[in-house]
Amino acid sequence: MFASVGAAAVGLVLAWIWYAQGEGRVPAMIAARFPRFYRLLENKYFVDEFYEAVFVEGLAKRGGRFLWEVDATVVDLIPNGTAAVTRGASWATNVFDKNVVDGAVNGVADGFQSGWRLARRAQTGRVQNYALVMGAGLFGLVAVYLIFR
Amino acid sequence: MQLMGLWIPILSIVTYVPLAGALAIVFFLPKERTGAIRTLATATVIAGFLASLPLWFLFERGHAGYQFVELAPWIPSLGVDYHFGIDGISLVLILLTTLMGIIAVVCSYTAITERQKEYYVLLLLLQTFMLGTFCSLDLFLFYVFWEVMLVPMYFLIGVWGSDRRLYAAIKFFLYTLAGSVLMLLGIIALYFYNTTGFLGYKGLGNAPTFSIEKLTVVAQGLPVDLQIWLFFAFFLGFAIKVPMFPFHTWLPDAHTEAPTAGSVILAAVLLKMGTYGFVRFSLPMFPDAITTPWVLTLMVTLAIVGIVYGAMVTLVQKDMKRLIAYSSVSHLGFVMLGVFALNMSGIQGGMLQMVNHGISTGGLFLLVGMIYERRHTRLISEYGGIARQMPVYATYFLILVLSSMGLPLLNGFIGEFAILQGAFARSFWWAFFAATGIVLGAAYLLWLYQRVFFGEITNPANANLPDLTPREQLTLVPLVLLALWIGLYPKPMFDVLRVPSEKIVEAVGGRTATEPQLARERPSAPVEASGLAEGTPRP
Numbered sequence: 001m002f003a004s005v006g007a008a009a010v011g012l013v014l015a016w017i018w019y020a021q022g023e024g025r026v027p028a029m030i031a032a033r034f035p036r037f038y039r040l041l042e043n044k045y046f047v048d049e050f051y052e053a054v055f056v057e058g059l060a061k062r063g064g065r066f067l068w069e070v071d072a073t074v075v076d077l078i079p080n081g082t083a084a085v086t087r088g089a090s091w092a093t094n095v096f097d098k099n100v101v102d103g104a105v106n107g108v109a110d111g112f113q114s115g116w117r118l119a120r121r122a123q124t125g126r127v128q129n130y131a132l133v134m135g136a137g138l139f140g141l142v143a144v145y146l147i148f149r
Numbered sequence: 150m151q152l153m154g155l156w157i158p159i160l161s162i163v164t165y166v167p168l169a170g171a172l173a174i175v176f177f178l179p180k181e182r183t184g185a186i187r188t189l190a191t192a193t194v195i196a197g198f199l200a201s202l203p204l205w206f207l208f209e210r211g212h213a214g215y216q217f218v219e220l221a222p223w224i225p226s227l228g229v230d231y232h233f234g235i236d237g238i239s240l241v242l243i244l245l246t247t248l249m250g251i252i253a254v255v256c257s258y259t260a261i262t263e264r265q266k267e268y269y270v271l272l273l274l275l276q277t278f279m280l281g282t283f284c285s286l287d288l289f290l291f292y293v294f295w296e297v298m299l300v301p302m303y304f305l306i307g308v309w310g311s312d313r314r315l316y317a318a319i320k321f322f323l324y325t326l327a328g329s330v331l332m333l334l335g336i337i338a339l340y341f342y343n344t345t346g347f348l349g350y351k352g353l354g355n356a357p358t359f360s361i362e363k364l365t366v367v368a369q370g371l372p373v374d375l376q377i378w379l380f381f382a383f384f385l386g387f388a389i390k391v392p393m394f395p396f397h398t399w400l401p402d403a404h405t406e407a408p409t410a411g412s413v414i415l416a417a418v419l420l421k422m423g424t425y426g427f428v429r430f431s432l433p434m435f436p437d438a439i440t441t442p443w444v445l446t447l448m449v450t451l452a453i454v455g456i457v458y459g460a461m462v463t464l465v466q467k468d469m470k471r472l473i474a475y476s477s478v479s480h481l482g483f484v485m486l487g488v489f490a491l492n493m494s495g496i497q498g499g500m501l502q503m504v505n506h507g508i509s510t511g512g513l514f515l516l517v518g519m520i521y522e523r524r525h526t527r528l529i530s531e532y533g534g535i536a537r538q539m540p541v542y543a544t545y546f547l548i549l550v551l552s553s554m555g556l557p558l559l560n561g562f563i564g565e566f567a568i569l570q571g572a573f574a575r576s577f578w579w580a581f582f583a584a585t586g587i588v589l590g591a592a593y594l595l596w597l598y599q600r601v602f603f604g605e606i607t608n609p610a611n612a613n614l615p616d617l618t619p620r621e622q623l624t625l626v627p628l629v630l631l632a633l634w635i636g637l638y639p640k641p642m643f644d645v646l647r648v649p650s651e652k653i654v655e656a657v658g659g660r661t662a663t664e665p666q667l668a669r670e671r672p673s674a675p676v677e678a679s680g681l682a683e684g685t686p687r688p
Contacts, residue, residue, distance in 0.1 A: 064462055065465045076398040
């Protein structure tokens with residue numbers, strides 16, 4: 001305790017002698033002789049600047065901005081990524097549905113359609129064709145009967 | 150509750166009064182009568198709050214069980230009952246909800262100008278669903294209310310919100326729903342374990358039930374591996390709601406884009422659902438899971454990351470509402486840290502901080518809404534020097550900022566201190582990181598305040614802003630009074646929360662190796678001073 005009080009007392013005395021009594025000539029001389037040391041003391045050991053640069057700007061602001069980016073992109077991947085995956089899966093499901101499933105349904109219908117188009121060709125409207133088919137059919141039936149009697 | 154020999158189902162009344170108001174508005178008031186709609190909505194929420202006040206006065210602080218119980222079979226074949234009841238935790242949350250209901254309705258008078266009928270109906274419905282969640286003692290009933298709560302909120306954000314409201318609303322809805330569905334699986338698993346068993350686990354063969362009391366006992370007897378699975382199933386549902394890192398990303402969008410009253414209700418009540426879930430379900434039901442070292446470490450790590458990461462991201466926000474939204478992540482990280490400290494200080498602190506956060510952050514959202522109504526911008530860079538123009542507003546804002554920061558004499562300090570004490574009892578490092586969060590909290594809040602309120606008025610648009618109207622002050626005064634009351638005299642709150650905390654600590658504490666060494670080694674009061682003679686049995 002005495003050391004600190006002593007130091008304060010010495011400082012008081014010196015300040016009184018140098019500034020109050022002596023217009024600051026001695027300190028000015030010291031400042032001229034040791035300019036860097038003087039600047040260090042004048043700027044309070046640059047503690048404020050150090051704090052501002054390292055903690056405020058560096059850690060808090062830059063760190064915060066970095067984490068915000070991380071939050072908005074990486075962490076948000078949980079919902080956004082799920083959304084993208086879901087959209088992709090939905091698109092794939094839609095493609096499957098439209099082509100494969102609906103394709104099968106339409107394929108059946110198309111099959112039927114080809115079927116009747118083919119069958120339609122039998123309706124020629126010409127009695128000669130019908131008579132020919134009837135005759136051929138009769139021949140066939142009799143042949144089958146005679147072979148398998 | 151008995152009143153003059155008559156049994157009054159007070160919890161049902163408190164829960165359904167808002168619903169009755171909503172139905173009255175729907176059926177009896179055409180949409181042109183906006184004044185009448187607002188009046189009826191206000192009257193309804195005031196009635197709801199007044200109906201909930203007797204709960205505070207008639208609640209027995211020392212009683213260990215649930216009070217004001219209402220029980221009636223609902224779906225007997227499934228064992229579902231209509232079972233309402235509250236304990237200390239639900240009591241404070243119900244009162245917070247009913248108070249916030251009034252504030253939300255009153256603050257919307259000038260903010261909402263279109264489709265007012267639908268708005269107030271949805272707000273009242275939301276009120277009922279939230280209250281029902283807190284009152285439920287049946288897991289099925291709880292889940293019904295829990296899920297249906299999302300619907301009015303979705304509409305409130307999606308219809309009356311701001312620019313990115315549709316994205317925010319659907320993100321909020323789907324994200325929360327996904328977690329809840331996993332919780333439903335957990336509920337069903339528990340239900341079946343109680344009856345017939347499932348997936349190779351032999352069931353207990355009891356009668357089917359969804360009663361929380363009975364299933365808690367069942368869950369405590371589960372083998373540890375199954376407990377861990379079920380813990381994580383419930384965990385996801387609650388962690389997304391809290392929100393815990395990394396499931397928090399719905400919150401900034403939902404809070405920012407919601408209308409003012411929506412943000413207030415989201416912050417004040419809906420976020421508490423998650424923490425309430427942990428305290429009501431996860432902790433009592435899965436104590437062996439929670440006290441498994443890696444599970445506890447994971448929970449606490451997520452909580453601490455939430456505190457520090459949330460605070461750091463808050464610091465660099467440029468939008469006021471987003472800033473306060475991210476600060477909620479940080480604050481609720483504190484609550485989670487307190488809860489997972491698994492001791493009296495931590496859990497009581499966490500629960501108190503739930504209420505405190507509702508008051509301070511709800512209030513901050515209210516305040517931001519007020520200035521938004523005047524200037525239609527939330528960017529901090531647009532402001533500066535507001536205190537000169539709106540001194541009353543600046544004062545309210547300062548009080549709530551200090552409350553949020555945890556300044557002594559206000560409510561935030563009490564909760565934060567208790568949480569820190571609880572965390573420190575477990576591990577110095579937990580408390581260390583939590584304290585870092587407090588410092589960052591002061592940083593972002595004071596910096597926000599400085600940029601918005603102090604200095605010269607640099608933006609000419611801010612030159613002639615009107616100060617707060619009496620109606621606006623009316624919405625803020627209850628919050629400020631509560632902040633001061635809890636900050637100066639928190640004993641009533643701690644009295645209400647003590648017994649539920651003891652129950653939880655008992656459920657988990659019996660399985661932990663440590664109760665804080667600090668508590669054990671504190672020297673006991675000398676026998677002569679306490680007036681007890683040697684050998685007198687302690688009461």
